[in-house]
Amino acid sequence: MTYLDYAETDLNNLDAYWTAKEIQQQPLVWEKALANLIANKTQIDAFLKPILAIKNLRIIFTGAGTSAFVGTSIVPAVSASLGLRVEAIATTDLVSNPREFFQADVPTLLVSFARSGNSPESVATVDYADALLKECYQLAVTCNADGELFKRCSGKNKFALLMPEETNDVGFAMTSSFSSMMLTALYLFCPTDDFRQKLQHSIFATESLINSHNTALKAVALKKYQRVIYLGSGVFRGLAQEGALKLLELTDGVAVSSFDSPLGFRHGPKAIVNNQTLVMLFVSNNPHTRKYDLELLKELQADQEVGQIVVVSAQHDSQLIADESVVLQGMEKAQDIFLLLPYIVCAQIYAFQHALAIGNTPDHPSSSGTINRVVQGVHIHVL
Incomplete structure (x- = not known):
């Protein structure tokens, strides 16, 4: 297996x-x-x-x-x-x-x-x-x-x-x-009568992502970027935070990661970008939100400062000209909540591959042993 x-x-x-x-x-x-x-x-x-x-x-x-x-x-x-x-x-x-x-x-x-x-x-x-x-x-x-x-x-x-x-x-x-x-x-x-059907589309897209994009994500990871920024709007901002934590955990802090929304990123945090920076952008399917996501993509490309951009999207688009695009299959009209699942798997795969690229051990990533699966050392005090 x-x-x-x-x-x-x-x-x-x-x-x-x-x-x-x-x-x-x-x-x-x-x-x-x-x-x-x-x-x-x-x-x-x-x-x-x-x-x-x-x-x-x-x-x-x-x-x-x-x-x-x-x-x-x-x-x-x-x-x-x-x-x-x-x-x-x-x-x-x-x-x-x-x-x-x-x-x-x-x-x-x-x-x-x-x-x-x-x-x-x-x-x-x-x-x-x-x-x-x-x-x-x-x-x-x-x-x-x-x-x-x-x-x-x-x-x-x-x-x-x-x-x-x-x-x-x-x-x-x-x-x-x-x-x-x-x-x-x-x-x-977020109940919907066709939840099962919509989830099946997420499942198919995720299986296709694993089969079709794992090798490309591994190739990006082998470049060992020192800084990785995850960006997403709406529901994807929280997902970006989880993506950043996955990389930080699995690389034992060797790769420094951060997160933001595409609009928020412009207000100072973009200072982190240099040629050793990878940006992973989670693109929304919401037509209004998507415009802001793609505007930031254009800006980063025009700046010519970033090391590499990985765009994760459910739609093919002429504007999605990035160093690496992960485009999901069959999700062009999906609600953003059903993109959460394949999008986070993309971030997980990248974090896993980056950890291996730098020689770290994903199952037990903390070399010092000071970071634990279940947190230790916290004392709960009486109210």
Whole structure:
């Protein structure tokens, strides 16, 4: 069996087996995640529908690190879909400043995302919310049935939703866990009658991306750019943040990464660009938004300062003249929320290939051992 064009033996020698497998398996895992949601739809609806009907409801998406970026990515789409007050606030912010973020008199649905569910902040956020909010509802979306978060989110006004077993990534970096939790949140909070059909298009596009663009992304990674910037508008800004973290994690900080929106990037952050900089631009399918994305592409090309640009798009366009274009198959008319899945796989593949290019070990990338799969050293203090 091969993963990302590497034989299992080679991946084991590179300490990269799990990361490669967990990136490539995602289309199959998404099908399992959707089947899981459909199988549990009655119980999920019984919990969620009455809550979403509450007047003045506030929804907070939370998590730590990559788990937090699930919420950051989908907030714009969920806000538009539900017409409610929806925010993404990381557990790492909620725990340190709970009284500033929680509003006691506002009915709140706290949606916690977590791979292991054992991060101290994940558990503390559940407890702080119960203590500070007069009307609190909690939904946990997690990949680990043995985790503290899953155990605590059962009982009155709480619901724990478990992802398929394969999503509990063995590798250091969250890959299957991130995308599957994001898919789940979209299913729950951006409902559409043809969700299954649209997801199938995302699955096909992702499989085609893995088969058709892995080699090109590896070739870009072999150039070992010192700086990599991820840019995206709307839902893709949060995705850009996750892409930047993946590269930082898997290269053990050797490649310095950052993120922004295409418009925000012009307001100072563009100073980072030099000939050792790679820019990965996630292009929107929204006609209005896409204009701004392509304007920045033109500007970067005209500046002639950047080392290389990788454009990730669902549409062929005469303006998409870049050093490397990853154009998805069959997604020309897709909503941006269904581009989130293949787009993040593109970023994951690049981070994996960059790590190998510099001789790092993706499954255990922290050479010092000071960065852990589940954060350590955090002491939770009594309110």
